[in-house]
Amino acid sequence: MYACWERTGNPKIRIGRIAQDGTIETSEAMSSLWRNRTVTSNPVCKQCRYALYCGGGCAVLAEGRTGRLDRNYCDGFGFRLRAMVAEAYTDHAAGKQAGRSVAPLCDN
Ligand code: SF4
Structure with a gap:
């Protein structure tokens, strides 16, 4: 999961991912960076x-x-x-x- 379609494909900057078992794993660091950009x-x-x-x-x-x-x-x-x-x-x-x-x- 990415915050912007211009940055898809790079796992280092994704805000999260859906694991094989269906659980959602989020990157708090990247999610916080995007959410706090105001x-x-x-x-x-x-x-x-x-x-x-x-x-x-x-x-x-x-x-x-x-x-x-x-x-x-x-x-x-x-x-x-x-x-x-x-x-x-x-x-x-x-x-x-x-x-x-x-x-x-x-x-x-
Ligand atoms: S125009 Fe103003 S609000 Fe927009 S990016 Fe520049 S400083 Fe920020």
Whole structure:
């Protein structure tokens, strides 16, 4: 069992496995690492105004850049969010309907 499909296949980083007898064995260390990777545990994200929108970025890309899964991965999220908000506001002010679907997402 893996926390992310980008990291499947390496037994050292799996969060658990299903044994031959059907029991589930978990790796507390890896499970804890993934579960505790939040914007409140990361000192950079903790100070970031976009933290609750961004979520800290991709762990796998953070590992590629820094060598650690628990680091933040800033990929221009703040810039993209500001640009999208500005565009949405401009469209709204111009009376345009954003490319929003009005179709219901479910039958309820
Ligand atoms: S933009 Fe960077 S610092 Fe801010 S929440 Fe995202 S990853 Fe963390």
